[in-house]
Amino acid sequence: MIKNLINFGFAGRIYPINPSYSETLGMTAYPDVRQVNDSIDMAIVITPSPIVPKVIKECAQKGIKAAIIISDGFAEADEEGMRLQKEIVEISHQTGIRLIGPNTIGVVDTANNLVTTPYFTGYSKIREGTIVYAAQTGIAGAQALPLEDYAYPISKMCDFGNKCDINEVDLLEYLATDSETKVIAMHLEDIKDGRQFLNVARKVIPNKPVLVLKPGRNEASTNAMSSHTGSLAGDDKVYNGAFKQAGVIRLDTWRELLEIPRVFVSQPLPSGNRLGIVTMTGGAGIMIIDAAVESGLTIAQLSPPTIDKLADISPRIVSNPVDIGQVWTLINSYIPTLEPAIAAVLADKSVDCVAIVVWASTMPQVPEITEMFYRLKQQFSKPMTIWIYGTNLAVAEELSRELEAIGLPTYSNLETAIKALGVAAKYAQIRSRFNAEPIT
Amino acid sequence: MIKNLINFGFAGRIYPINPSYSETLGMTAYPDVRQVNDSIDMAIVITPSPIVPKVIKECAQKGIKAAIIISDGFAEADEEGMRLQKEIVEISHQTGIRLIGPNTIGVVDTANNLVTTPYFTGYSKIREGTIVYAAQTGIAGAQALPLEDYAYPISKMCDFGNKCDINEVDLLEYLATDSETKVIAMHLEDIKDGRQFLNVARKVIPNKPVLVLKPGRNEASTNAMSSHTGSLAGDDKVYNGAFKQAGVIRLDTWRELLEIPRVFVSQPLPSGNRLGIVTMTGGAGIMIIDAAVESGLTIAQLSPPTIDKLADISPRIVSNPVDIGQVWTLINSYIPTLEPAIAAVLADKSVDCVAIVVWASTMPQVPEITEMFYRLKQQFSKPMTIWIYGTNLAVAEELSRELEAIGLPTYSNLETAIKALGVAAKYAQIRSRFNAEPIT
Numbered sequence: 001m002i003k004n005l006i007n008f009g010f011a012g013r014i015y016p017i018n019p020s021y022s023e024t025l026g027m028t029a030y031p032d033v034r035q036v037n038d039s040i041d042m043a044i045v046i047t048p049s050p051i052v053p054k055v056i057k058e059c060a061q062k063g064i065k066a067a068i069i070i071s072d073g074f075a076e077a078d079e080e081g082m083r084l085q086k087e088i089v090e091i092s093h094q095t096g097i098r099l100i101g102p103n104t105i106g107v108v109d110t111a112n113n114l115v116t117t118p119y120f121t122g123y124s125k126i127r128e129g130t131i132v133y134a135a136q137t138g139i140a141g142a143q144a145l146p147l148e149d150y151a152y153p154i155s156k157m158c159d160f161g162n163k164c165d166i167n168e169v170d171l172l173e174y175l176a177t178d179s180e181t182k183v184i185a186m187h188l189e190d191i192k193d194g195r196q197f198l199n200v201a202r203k204v205i206p207n208k209p210v211l212v213l214k215p216g217r218n219e220a221s222t223n224a225m226s227s228h229t230g231s232l233a234g235d236d237k238v239y240n241g242a243f244k245q246a247g248v249i250r251l252d253t254w255r256e257l258l259e260i261p262r263v264f265v266s267q268p269l270p271s272g273n274r275l276g277i278v279t280m281t282g283g284a285g286i287m288i289i290d291a292a293v294e295s296g297l298t299i300a301q302l303s304p305p306t307i308d309k310l311a312d313i314s315p316r317i318v319s320n321p322v323d324i325g326q327v328w329t330l331i332n333s334y335i336p337t338l339e340p341a342i343a344a345v346l347a348d349k350s351v352d353c354v355a356i357v358v359w360a361s362t363m364p365q366v367p368e369i370t371e372m373f374y375r376l377k378q379q380f381s382k383p384m385t386i387w388i389y390g391t392n393l394a395v396a397e398e399l400s401r402e403l404e405a406i407g408l409p410t411y412s413n414l415e416t417a418i419k420a421l422g423v424a425a426k427y428a429q430i431r432s433r434f435n436a437e438p439i440t
Numbered sequence: 441m442i443k444n445l446i447n448f449g450f451a452g453r454i455y456p457i458n459p460s461y462s463e464t465l466g467m468t469a470y471p472d473v474r475q476v477n478d479s480i481d482m483a484i485v486i487t488p489s490p491i492v493p494k495v496i497k498e499c500a501q502k503g504i505k506a507a508i509i510i511s512d513g514f515a516e517a518d519e520e521g522m523r524l525q526k527e528i529v530e531i532s533h534q535t536g537i538r539l540i541g542p543n544t545i546g547v548v549d550t551a552n553n554l555v556t557t558p559y560f561t562g563y564s565k566i567r568e569g570t571i572v573y574a575a576q577t578g579i580a581g582a583q584a585l586p587l588e589d590y591a592y593p594i595s596k597m598c599d600f601g602n603k604c605d606i607n608e609v610d611l612l613e614y615l616a617t618d619s620e621t622k623v624i625a626m627h628l629e630d631i632k633d634g635r636q637f638l639n640v641a642r643k644v645i646p647n648k649p650v651l652v653l654k655p656g657r658n659e660a661s662t663n664a665m666s667s668h669t670g671s672l673a674g675d676d677k678v679y680n681g682a683f684k685q686a687g688v689i690r691l692d693t694w695r696e697l698l699e700i701p702r703v704f705v706s707q708p709l710p711s712g713n714r715l716g717i718v719t720m721t722g723g724a725g726i727m728i729i730d731a732a733v734e735s736g737l738t739i740a741q742l743s744p745p746t747i748d749k750l751a752d753i754s755p756r757i758v759s760n761p762v763d764i765g766q767v768w769t770l771i772n773s774y775i776p777t778l779e780p781a782i783a784a785v786l787a788d789k790s791v792d793c794v795a796i797v798v799w800a801s802t803m804p805q806v807p808e809i810t811e812m813f814y815r816l817k818q819q820f821s822k823p824m825t826i827w828i829y830g831t832n833l834a835v836a837e838e839l840s841r842e843l844e845a846i847g848l849p850t851y852s853n854l855e856t857a858i859k860a861l862g863v864a865a866k867y868a869q870i871r872s873r874f875n876a877e878p879i880t
Contacts, residue, residue, distance in 0.1 A: 072766060076722075077756055120801055121831060137723020138765060139829060144721070144799065149833040189726060220739045221729035224761060253855050254727055281584070282516075283577020286629060287694055289661035299660045316517055321664060325578060326512060359584065361560055389579060391561060393589040393837065412852070415693050 104161025129153015285321030295422025544601025569593015725761030735862025
C-alpha cells in the first residue's frame with residue numbers, strides 16, 4: 001500500500017504502524033498510531049479482522065476522523081465477522097470516526113494522488129478526469145482495470161466493501177457538489193436505504209448522470225450476494241421502478257459500466273434521440289440500427305441539404321446509415337470520402353447524435369484518422385461515439401487512445417458505442433424532466 | 441488481391457486479366473481470360489459492374505466453374521444494378537458457372553491459403569483451424585478482424601454479399617461433410633429459402649453447431665437491410681421460431697458471433713447446464729450468476745467431497761461461486777490457492793462446466809498462469825471458459841493468446857465468457873434431441 005501511494009505520487013505524510021517492525025521502506029514504523037507525533041487525517045487499516053476494533057478505537061483516540069478498513073473477515077465471512085463488524089460500527093457511532101469498508105480496496109483520488117489498494121497497481125498515475133467509479137467489489141479498483149491503457153479520465157474511485165458505515169448515499173451526497181466530478185458510475189449489490197438513496201439521487205441527477213450496474217437480477221445471484229458483501233438485496237423489480245423514478249440509469253453489463261461514462265466526459269448532451277450513422281461497412285450499419293432502437297434512439301431522416309452534400313460525394317450514400325463501404329472499395333485512402341460524409345451528417349439539424357464506424361489496420365492510419373476527427377471536432381459540437389475495427393489490435397488500441405486524447409469516446413463493442421449515445425439521450429431527457437439548466 | 445494471395449501463401453497458379461496492362465507484379469497480364477493457356481478453376485472478378493456480365497460470360501466460355509464477384513453496384517445499388525444482377529444470374533443458369541456475390545469480399549480457406557479480399561489484410565496467414573465465419577457483410581472478412589492477434593482457428597470464411605447464386609444453404613450443405621469444420625458461425629441479413637435452410641440445417645446440426653447472428657430485429661433495421669444487400673427480410677419472430685425448431689442457435693451481438701464459436705473448438709460439450717464458478721473477485725462471481733441464469737445455465741450445488749477439498753484450502757471458499765478473492769488478499773502468489781480450487785470444482789460430478797475469472801497484470805504472471813491451466817487441462821476434460829482482468833491490456837492479451845494456444849477459450853467480455861458455456865450447453869441439449877452420437 002505504501003509503495004502504491006509513493007508510486008502514485010501521493011504528497012502527504014505517511015506513517016506506517018506495525019508493532020513488529022521499527023522501520024519499513026526507510027520510514028520509521030510505529031507500534032501504535034497514538035505514538036505518532038503529528039495530527040493524522042485518515043487511517044488505512046489492513047490488520048487481521050479480530051484486532052480491527054482495537055485499532056479503530058486507537059485511531060479514534062488519536063483524533064483521526066476517517067478510516068478505510070481493507071481487512072476482510074467481517075459480515076461477509078461468518079458469525080464472528082458479523083459480530084466484529086457490529087463492534088466497529090458501535091465504535092464509529094460512539095467516537096464519530098467514519099469508516100469505509102471493511103472488506104474493501106478503498107479509494108482513489110486523482111486530485112491528491114491518493115490510492116489505498118494493497119494490490120499491485122502497475123502504473124504511477126491514473127489520468128485525472130471527471131469520472132467516478134464506485135463499486136461494491138474489488139473489480140472496480142485501481143488494481144483491476146487497465147485505466148492507464150484506456151487513459152480513462154478518473155476523478156475518484158471508491159470500493160464500498162461491506163458498507164458498514166459510509167455507503168452510496170454518503171458518496172452521492174459528497175459528489176453532488178464535487179466540482180471535479182461530471183459523471184457517476186456505480187456498481188451496487190444492494191442499497192442500504194432506498195428512500196434516502198432516491199432523495200439524494202434526485203438532487204444529484206439534474207447536474208450529473210448517475211449510472212448504476214445492479215447485479216442480482218435473479219434469485220441465485222441475490223442469494224450469492226449475501227455471502228459476498230453480507231448484504232440483503234431486495235426485489236429486482238423494486239429497484240427498477242425506483243431507479244426509473246429517480247432518474248438513475250441502469251446499465252446491464254460490467255463493460256457498459258466501464259465504457260459508457262466516457263460519453264459524458266467529452267461529449268455534449270444530445271438535444272434529442274435521432275441518430276445519424278456513418279459506417280465503412282454496411283453490415284455494421286444494420287447492427288447499429290438494431291442496437292439503437294433497443295437503446296431508445298431513432299434513426300434520423302437526413303434533411304434535403306445533407307442528402308445533396310452526400311450525393312456530391314456519391315449518389316450511392318444518400319441515406320442513413322451512410323455506408324461509405326459502398327464507395328470505398330477502389331480507393332486507397334478513404335478519408336477524402338469519409339470526412340465530408342461525417343461532416344454532412346454532423347451538420348444536419350435532424351440529427352442529434354452520430355455513431356461512426358471506422359476501419360484502421362496500419363499504424364500510419366492512426367495520425368491521419370486522428371487529424372480528421374480533430375478537424376471535425378473543431379467544427380462541430382454534436383455528440384458522437386466511435387467504433388474501430390480492423391486487423392490489428394495494437395492499431396485499434398493506439399487509435400482509441402489518440403481519439404480519447406482529443407476528446408472522442410471510442411468503444412470496443414459496437415453495441416456499447418450505440419448504447420452510450422442512447423444513455424446520453426436518455427439522460428438529456430431525464431434532465432429536462434427536472435427542468436434543469438443546460439450543462440455548460 | 442494478388443498481393444494478398446501471395447502473402448497468404450496461396451500455392452496455385454494466378455493469372456491476372458486486364459486489357460490495359462501487359463504485366464503486373466512481374467506476371468503476364470492477359471487482356472481476356474480466354475487467352476490464358478491453362479485450365480482455370482475459379483475467377484475473382486472486380487471490374488466495374490456494367491462489364492461484369494461480359495466477364496462472367498467469358499469465364500463460362502473458358503470452362504471456369506466458379507466466380508467470386510467482388511464488384512458492387514448491383515441489386516444493393518439501383519435499378520440498373522438490379523438488372524445487371526439478373527443478367528449474371530441468367531448467365532449462371534445457362535452456363536452452369538456458380539457465383540459468389542456480387543458485392544462481396546469473397547472467401548478465405550486456410551487449407552489451401554486462398555484469400556480473395558482486395559483490401560489490406562495485414563498478415564501472411566490466418567491460423568488454420570475449425571471455425572467457419574460466413575457473413576453477409578465485409579466486417580466478417582479477413583481485412584476486418586484481428587484474427588492473427590486473437591489466433592482464431594479458422595477453417596473457412598465466406599462473405600455471401602448479394603447472394604445472387606451461392607447462399608447460406610449451399611454453404612451449409614458443403615460444410616456438412618467438410619472434415620475441417622467443427623463449428624459454423626453465420627451473420628445473415630436474410631435467408632433466401634427458409635424451408636430449404638431449415639432442412640439443410642437439421643442435417644448439419646447433429647454434427648456441428650450452427651450459430652447465427654441475424655440483424656433486423658426491428659422495422660428500421662429491416663428496411664435498411666434492403667438497401668445494404670438488396671434483400672427482403674421477413675418477420676423477426678418467424679426467424680426466431682424457425683431457428684428454434686431447426687436447432688440453430690441465435691446470438692445477439694457481433695462480439696458474440698466472433699467469440700462464442702471458440703468454445704466449440706477446444707472444449708468438450710458439457711453434459712448438462714450446471715455451472716461451477718471460480719473467481720478472484722466476488723463481484724464478478726455475482727455478475728456471472730446473472731449472466732449464467734440468463735444464458736440457460738444453473739448454478740451448481742457443490743458436492744460434499746468438493747466442499748471438503750475447498751475447506752482444506754480455506755473454510756471461507758466452500759460455496760459456488762468459489763471466491764478466491766476472499767483468501768487472496770495477503771498472499772503474494774495466488775496460484776497455490778487458485779489451482780486446487782479450480783481442480784476441486786472441475787472434478788465435481790455435480791458440475792458440468794466451469795467459468796474462471798483470473799487476474800493478471802504483469803508479464804511474469806503469463807507463463808505461471810498458462811502452466812497452471814496446462815496442468816489442469818491435462819487432468820480434466822470438462823468445458824471451461826476464462827475471463828481475464830487486470831491493469832494491463834498487453835498482459836491480458838498475451839495471456840489470452842497463450843491460453844488459446846493450449847486450447848482454452850478466453851473472453852474480453854465477462855458476459856460472453858458465460859454465454860459461451862450457455863450456448864455450448866444448449867447445443868449439447870439440441871444434439872441429444874437429435875439422438876446424435878457423442879462427438880469425438
